[in-house]
Amino acid sequence: MGKPKALVDKGKCLACGGCISVCPQDAIVMCSSKAIVSKENCIDCGICIQTCPVGAIDNEEY
Amino acid sequence: MKYDVVVVGSGPAGSISARFAAESGASVLIIERRQEVGVPVLCGEGISKRVDEFNVLEGKRWIANNMDGARIVSPDGTMVKLAADIAGDETGYVLYRDIFDQELARGAIRSGAELMLNTYAVNILKENDKIKGVKAKQFGEEFDIEADIVVGADGVESNIGRWAGMKTTLKPYDLETCAQYTLTNVEFDRTYCDFYLGKKIAPGGYVWVFPKGKDIANVGIGILASLSEPGMSLKLLDKFINSHPDLRNGDPLRFLAGAVPVGEPIESVRDNLLLVGDAARQVDPITGGGLMASIEAGKTAGETIGKAIDEQRFDKEMLVSYEEKLKNTLYKKLKRNYAVKEILLGMEDKTLNMLADSLKDYKFDDLSTLSLVKALVSKHPSLLIKLKPFIKLSRL
Numbered sequence: 001m002g003k004p005k006a007l008v009d010k011g012k013c014l015a016c017g018g019c020i021s022v023c024p025q026d027a028i029v030m031c032s033s034k035a036i037v038s039k040e041n042c043i044d045c046g047i048c049i050q051t052c053p054v055g056a057i058d059n060e061e062y
Numbered sequence: 063m064k065y066d067v068v069v070v071g072s073g074p075a076g077s078i079s080a081r082f083a084a085e086s087g088a089s090v091l092i093i094e095r096r097q098e099v100g101v102p103v104l105c106g107e108g109i110s111k112r113v114d115e116f117n118v119l120e121g122k123r124w125i126a127n128n129m130d131g132a133r134i135v136s137p138d139g140t141m142v143k144l145a146a147d148i149a150g151d152e153t154g155y156v157l158y159r160d161i162f163d164q165e166l167a168r169g170a171i172r173s174g175a176e177l178m179l180n181t182y183a184v185n186i187l188k189e190n191d192k193i194k195g196v197k198a199k200q201f202g203e204e205f206d207i208e209a210d211i212v213v214g215a216d217g218v219e220s221n222i223g224r225w226a227g228m229k230t231t232l233k234p235y236d237l238e239t240c241a242q243y244t245l246t247n248v249e250f251d252r253t254y255c256d257f258y259l260g261k262k263i264a265p266g267g268y269v270w271v272f273p274k275g276k277d278i279a280n281v282g283i284g285i286l287a288s289l290s291e292p293g294m295s296l297k298l299l300d301k302f303i304n305s306h307p308d309l310r311n312g313d314p315l316r317f318l319a320g321a322v323p324v325g326e327p328i329e330s331v332r333d334n335l336l337l338v339g340d341a342a343r344q345v346d347p348i349t350g351g352g353l354m355a356s357i358e359a360g361k362t363a364g365e366t367i368g369k370a371i372d373e374q375r376f377d378k379e380m381l382v383s384y385e386e387k388l389k390n391t392l393y394k395k396l397k398r399n400y401a402v403k404e405i406l407l408g409m410e411d412k413t414l415n416m417l418a419d420s421l422k423d424y425k426f427d428d429l430s431t432l433s434l435v436k437a438l439v440s441k442h443p444s445l446l447i448k449l450k451p452f453i454k455l456s457r458l
């Protein structure tokens with residue numbers, strides 16, 4: 001099992017862009033109105049998780 | 063595909079920049095990733111009536127409601143009323159933001175700009191390190207759009223600037239994370255935009271109630287991201303609504319999540335590139351209102367671009383007059399309000415209550431610092447010390 005990374009629950013994401021604006025790694029992109037985390041770039045700092053107004057982002061072990 | 067200018071984003075900042083650039087003769091393409099301009103709405107929909115002075119909107123279809131002013135409600139429920147003309151950039155009209163954005167885009171198109179929907183900017187187009195346009199994607203197909211000037215009007219995400227090497231990433235301290243319901247079947251008919259303050263209500267932010275009509279209102283919350291926990295905005299918003307009998311029985315017509323930059327404006331000009339609106343962090347850091355700032359900055363950006371195209375000069379020295387012009391106008395206000403935001407963030411609920419108690423009967427016709435301070439301090443002398451930073455600021 002690898003390191004934990006941020007993962008967006010597509011069912012909950014409302015495409016506000018907040019997580020993208022604060023990610024220090026430029027690891028999140030918006031695609032078809034859903035935020036998507038690129039596992040390669042994420043350092044699991046947790047900033048996006050804390051920021052999401054609807055709680056759509058969580059840690060996942062890969 | 064080659065244009066003088068490619069604008070990324072069809073929000074107010076993008077459409078206004080495009081309009082004024084096109085009016086001065088530039089060939090302009092706006093690209094927008096959404097399939098409909100302005101939809102989904104991500105906004106509290108409050109705006110100052112100063113918007114009329116810009117003459118960029120026809121008719122009245124974009125206006126949902128007319129406001130007499132704002133009411134600030136302190137943590138203990140004390141209310142301070144402000145007339146609309148001094149209540150800030152978010153009070154005057156309540157909008158239909160989707161129609162508003164579409165009218166602004168229509169204005170740009172009527173002035174000669176073209177608009178491409180369903181089109182993502184995916185990177186900056188460069189040649190020997192020089193910005194040459196943007197790489198775009200539409201229905202899975204990638205292509206290049208060449209342009210002498212790229213305008214990043216891509217909102218809070220501000221990717222265009224980031225891809226061009228500018229520092230656009232926000233500190234959580236400079237972002238409000240938001241949620242909002244548009245509630246119908248609410249039991250009131252008000253002509254005031256209400257702002258509720260308090261660390262328990264909305265840490266580092268506020269709850270707003272903007273009436274869109276007789277029994278319909280936008281009820282939203284903004285929390286400073288640095289004070290937030292996952293999903294906190296939504297939880298606190300639900301709590302607020304449930305504790306207000308006039309809102310509790312409302313039914314949501316719309317739900318949205320949002321993010322508002324509340325930092326200071328950032329570097330917004332490079333060779334062949336301008337950032338405008340939320341992308342340049344041109345937002346009032348106290349209220350989180352960015353519509354007026356986007357329009358003001360967009361107009362200046364568009365006019366500067368017009369001149370640049372005329373002279374066929376696209377370097378930073380040419381484009382920087384955009385930033386210089388704003389420095390003496392918009393940026394002065396935004397910077398002052400950022401300092402005020404920092405002071406407000408440091409205030410205890412108790413202080414806010416005292417402030418509101420002192421001001422609840424104050425006639426705001428006389429907005430001189432002296433009369434205001436007198437009114438504040440005569441009732442609660444201990445406020446004098448708490449207000450020292452404000453008084454210092456007012457001398458600047």
Ligand SMILES: Cc1cc2nc3c(=O)[nH]c(=O)nc-3n(C[C@H](O)[C@H](O)[C@H](O)COP(=O)(O)OP(=O)(O)OC[C@H]3O[C@@H](n4cnc5c(N)ncnc54)[C@H](O)[C@@H]3O)c2cc1C
Binds near residue numbers: 109151219319
């Ligand atoms: C919940 C909430 C409530 C608010 N309430 C108010 C209010 O009451 N009053 C007020 O004045 N302000 C308010 N604001 C702030 C206001 O909405 C913004 O300041 C304003 O929208 C900024 O305009 P803009 O044109 O810069 O950006 P936006 O309106 O965000 O437009 C950016 C556009 O760019 C597009 N885009 C982004 N990336 C790309 C890409 N890569 N390719 C193509 N297109 C792209 C987006 O789809 C979008 O259409 C609120 C904001 C939020 C989130």
Ligand code: SF4
Binds near residue numbers: 016017051057319
């Ligand atoms: S902050 Fe949350 S709702 Fe907003 S785009 Fe990111 S995952 Fe989606």
Ligand code: SF4
Binds near residue numbers: 006022027043046047
């Ligand atoms: S956890 Fe940190 S690095 Fe990973 S996506 Fe979220 S903000 Fe970016």
